[in-house]
Amino acid sequence: MMTEALARQHRIALTGNDAVAYAVKQANVDVISAYPITPQTFVVETLSRYVNDGELNAKFINVESEHSALSAVIGASLAGARAFTATASQGLAYMWEALYAASGLRLPIVMALAARALSAPINIHNDHSDFFGMRDAGWIMFNGEEAQETYDLTIMAFKIAEDPRVLLPVVVSYDGFIVSHAITNFYALNDDVVKEFLGVRTTGPRIDPDNPRTFGVLALQDSYFEFKRQQYEAMENSRQVIKEVFQKYEEISGRSYAPLKEYMTSDAETCIVAMGSTVGTARHAVKTLREAGEKAGVVGILQYRPWPVKEAEQLFSRFKRIIVMEKVMSPGARAGPVYEDIAATIYPKHSEVKIIDFTYGLGGRDISTRGIIEIYKKGKELIDKGKTDRVYFHGVRGE
Amino acid sequence: MSTTVTWREIDLGGSVAGGTSEKYKTGNWRVEKPVIDYEKCVRCLICWLYCPEPAIIRNGNEVKIDYDYCKGCGICAEECPRKAITMVPEEI
Ligand code: SF4
Numbered sequence: 154m155m156t157e158a159l160a161r162q163h164r165i166a167l168t169g170n171d172a173v174a175y176a177v178k179q180a181n182v183d184v185i186s187a188y189p190i191t192p193q194t195f196v197v198e199t200l201s202r203y204v205n206d207g208e209l210n211a212k213f214i215n216v217e218s219e220h221s222a223l224s225a226v227i228g229a230s231l232a233g234a235r236a237f238t239a240t241a242s243q244g245l246a247y248m249w250e251a252l253y254a255a256s257g258l259r260l261p262i263v264m265a266l267a268a269r270a271l272s273a274p275i276n277i278h279n280d281h282s283d284f285f286g287m288r289d290a291g292w293i294m295f296n297g298e299e300a301q302e303t304y305d306l307t308i309m310a311f312k313i314a315e316d317p318r319v320l321l322p323v324v325v326s327y328d329g330f331i332v333s334h335a336i337t338n339f340y341a342l343n344d345d346v347v348k349e350f351l352g353v354r355t356t357g358p359r360i361d362p363d364n365p366r367t368f369g370v371l372a373l374q375d376s377y378f379e380f381k382r383q384q385y386e387a388m389e390n391s392r393q394v395i396k397e398v399f400q401k402y403e404e405i406s407g408r409s410y411a412p413l414k415e416y417m418t419s420d421a422e423t424c425i426v427a428m429g430s431t432v433g434t435a436r437h438a439v440k441t442l443r444e445a446g447e448k449a450g451v452v453g454i455l456q457y458r459p460w461p462v463k464e465a466e467q468l469f470s471r472f473k474r475i476i477v478m479e480k481v482m483s484p485g486a487r488a489g490p491v492y493e494d495i496a497a498t499i500y501p502k503h504s505e506v507k508i509i510d511f512t513y514g515l516g517g518r519d520i521s522t523r524g525i526i527e528i529y530k531k532g533k534e535l536i537d538k539g540k541t542d543r544v545y546f547h548g549v550r551g552e
Numbered sequence: 553m554s555t556t557v558t559w560r561e562i563d564l565g566g567s568v569a570g571g572t573s574e575k576y577k578t579g580n581w582r583v584e585k586p587v588i589d590y591e592k593c594v595r596c597l598i599c600w601l602y603c604p605e606p607a608i609i610r611n612g613n614e615v616k617i618d619y620d621y622c623k624g625c626g627i628c629a630e631e632c633p634r635k636a637i638t639m640v641p642e643e644i
Pocket residue numbers: 586602603604605606607608617618621622623624625626627628629
């Protein structure tokens with residue numbers, strides 16, 4: 154890293170959850186409201202300590218549920234505050250109605266999601282069911298692979314959300330326990346650097362007694378569609394804004410970000426696609442596969458919404474085989490959500506590229522380097538036999 | 553809401569300037585309309601207090617129904633202690 158960039162930051166060892174809380178403190182939020190839920194709880198626990206100890210001048214609103222948590226944050230954001238919440242699993246499911254209100258009202262809220270499986274049966278461990286459950290709620294969606302990415306994305310999330318061309322809520326997800334509870338070293342920007350990067354929130358809708366407006370109006374057949382179409386455009390606009398924010402962030406931090414993370418892709422014939430902490434394991438697996446002469450590569454998904462259409466087309470059309478690994482189940486669908494996004498991006502234009510979908514790791518079932526190598530080999534073989542017309546399950550007994 | 557406004561210029565996030573409900577006449581929602589018999593009315597203002605809209609206009613102690621906004625819920629007729637309000641079916 155360049156010395157100038159280094160001078161702007163410090164090395165710190167925190168859990169993923171505490172890395173998020175640290176970023177939120179530095180972002181100098183005005184209002185936090187959340188309800189504890191495993192494995193996110195430590196985010197708000199740490200933030201409440203910051204507030205109590207006077208390290209963060211924010212209002213911490215205790216509520217009785219996640220529905221109320223997001224609702225309180227919506228109210229705060231409408232009042233002009235920089236507002237934050239965090240949740241996981243059932244908590245996110247319980248926010249469902251308010252998720253759409255936040256994006257429809259065009260509020261630059263930031264939420265952290267320590268991704269966890271959904272009931273039933275009850276399970277507190279990581280998969281991406283909660284994350285993908287909010288796919289169409291109109292939020293910008295990022296996924297951090299480890300503490301560094303999660304910290305950086307949380308800081309950048311405020312900048313992106315509050316850009317007047319965007320004004321949409323942003324969720325930063327990271328794997329429950331695997332990232333949320335693991336202590337790792339990472340670089341954090343110095344307080345004054347974040348302060349300068351983010352400034353104070355000046356944009357977005359806000360309640361102003363001198364200029365009274367009605368928010369959350371009833372909009373029926375004659376106007377609802379126009380409001381939603383405008384909201385769609387904001388998501389489209391965010392593509393450029395995200396690019397600019399990544400660029401600006403690189404200038405100050407020395408860390409470069411892209412919607413899709415590539416590893417050994419330049420000459421790869423078979424590519425593994427993954428999201429979250431698995432991406433790191435997949436890199437290791439690919440390294441091993443390369444040593445055995447396989448032309449393997451990895452693409453990790455950092456930015457899920459907006460789906461990076463152009464980047465995805467350019468990248469995925471280069472491969473012969475794409476093996477998608479998904480920690481989510483979409484019963485009754487042709488395949489999981491990531492498969493469908495990739496397929497919709499490259500087909501029918503690049504029909505020579507073959508894709509196969511694997512569900513793995515549900516409810517926190519561990520995925521190892523060996524497991525990914527198995528998926529790679531099986532995926533490659535099935536594609537070459539033309540057997541790609543179903544979803545395969547890795548690591549489930551009886552498959 | 554004007555039906556000529558496109559998504560490009562429509563207000564952000566489904567918000568609108570204050571006072572627009574005045575332009576939204578809800579009177580045609582009615583099935584029955586309340587009619588006050590002023591012979592029986594004792595100007596107690598109970599109906600004025602209870603009308604949820606509010607569609608009962610008060611002038612001193614006099615009450616008058618504003619049919620532009622009265623939705624015909626019948627609460628005023630129910631609450632009037634003198635039974636001075638009758639709900640009359642709207643003509644179709
Ligand atoms: S019918 Fe209902 S809305 Fe109409 S004047 Fe009576 S109380 Fe008000």
